[in-house]
Amino acid sequence: MKISESDLIINPDGTIYHLNLLPEDIADTIITVGDPDRVSEVSKYFDRIELKKGKREFITHTGYLGQKRITVLSTGIGTDNIDIVFNELDALVNIDFQTREIKKNLTSLNIIRIGTSGAVQADVPMGTILASAYGLGMDALMNYYVHELSGDERLLLDDIKSHFAHLKHINPYLTAASDKLLNTIGKDMAKGITITAPGFYAPQGRIVRAKNSVPDFIGLINSFRSNQNRITNLEMETAGIYALAKVLGHQALSVNAILASRVNFEFSKEPNKVVDEAIKTVLSRIAEV
Numbered sequence: 001m002k003i004s005e006s007d008l009i010i011n012p013d014g015t016i017y018h019l020n021l022l023p024e025d026i027a028d029t030i031i032t033v034g035d036p037d038r039v040s041e042v043s044k045y046f047d048r049i050e051l052k053k054g055k056r057e058f059i060t061h062t063g064y065l066g067q068k069r070i071t072v073l074s075t076g077i078g079t080d081n082i083d084i085v086f087n088e089l090d091a092l093v094n095i096d097f098q099t100r101e102i103k104k105n106l107t108s109l110n111i112i113r114i115g116t117s118g119a120v121q122a123d124v125p126m127g128t129i130l131a132s133a134y135g136l137g138m139d140a141l142m143n144y145y146v147h148e149l150s151g152d153e154r155l156l157l158d159d160i161k162s163h164f165a166h167l168k169h170i171n172p173y174l175t176a177a178s179d180k181l182l183n184t185i186g187k188d189m190a191k192g193i194t195i196t197a198p199g200f201y202a203p204q205g206r207i208v209r210a211k212n213s214v215p216d217f218i219g220l221i222n223s224f225r226s227n228q229n230r231i232t233n234l235e236m237e238t239a240g241i242y243a244l245a246k247v248l249g250h251q252a253l254s255v256n257a258i259l260a261s262r263v264n265f266e267f268s269k270e271p272n273k274v275v276d277e278a279i280k281t282v283l284s285r286i287a288e289v
Contacts, residue, residue, distance in 0.1 A: 019073070019092075020060075031073070032085065033115065034237065039073070045279070050062055050063050060072070073085065079198070086111075089111070111245060117259070118204070120231060122263050128190050131182060131190070132191070132193070132238050134177065135240075136231065153176055175242035185253050195234045238256075259271045
């Protein structure tokens with residue numbers, strides 16, 4: 001089936017609409033970061049950079065670490081941007097732009113998020129590099145996609161829905177990390193369930209001036225237990241990354257630099273140092289596999 005011009009928008013120069021990229025511009029291993037300024041903080045460790053492109057908040061560098069070709073791409077904040085980035089990355093490798101047809105042989109990308117996050121457990125200190133075993137979405141993105149769960153995901157999500165049952169306006173979704181990436185890139189890292197919120201303030205339990213509709217949200221989420229599983233941290237992209245990666249057949253892992261302790265009301269004095277440590281750890285492990 002030919003995909004229409006309004007469903008898949010290709011720019012006059014042949015690039016995908018938002019990311020401004022050609023299919024040959026990206027590697028099969030992709031690092032995503034939220035902040036456009038963080039792209040160069042990753043690519044400065046490349047041995048050489050072959051491409052730099054940007055449009056809006058989407059900045060892309062592709063280069064080499066040794067013989068390993070890697071792309072680093074900024075997504076901006078939130079799962080609304082993840083929807084754009086993941087669909088367009090998938091289109092770049094799995095849709096023929098000339099015929100507008102899905103390719104017969106599909107490509108599965110390895111996508112690793114390096115992002116910042118706040119811990120909701122007292123024993124997850126600032127400075128921790130944490131790999132998300134699951135992404136738990138409190139946003140509405142996956143209401144718009146057919147999203148099938150594994151048996152383990154379904155059992156865990158049932159326990160989560162029971163725990164949050166009194167929050168009638170929230171319909172959470174859950175997706176596991178890629179086993180392959182969790183056991184290679186994420187080896188030896190702290191692990192847990194990462195909540196993806198649809199905002200930074202009240203949706204993450206912060207109180208500034210506006211009144212929150214969910215009292216003690218942090219206490220509610222850090223009290224959840226299901227066998228050995230617990231919620232460890234909060235951020236704004238992981239669940240969307242995991243869910244769309246699974247829907248589209250890609251491998252995904254979220255690596256979180258813990259900059260805040262939400263239970264101790266503290267924020268890191270050296271946030272850039274923590275993020276840099278996460279970047280170097282991920283790059284060294286990509287080079288190994």
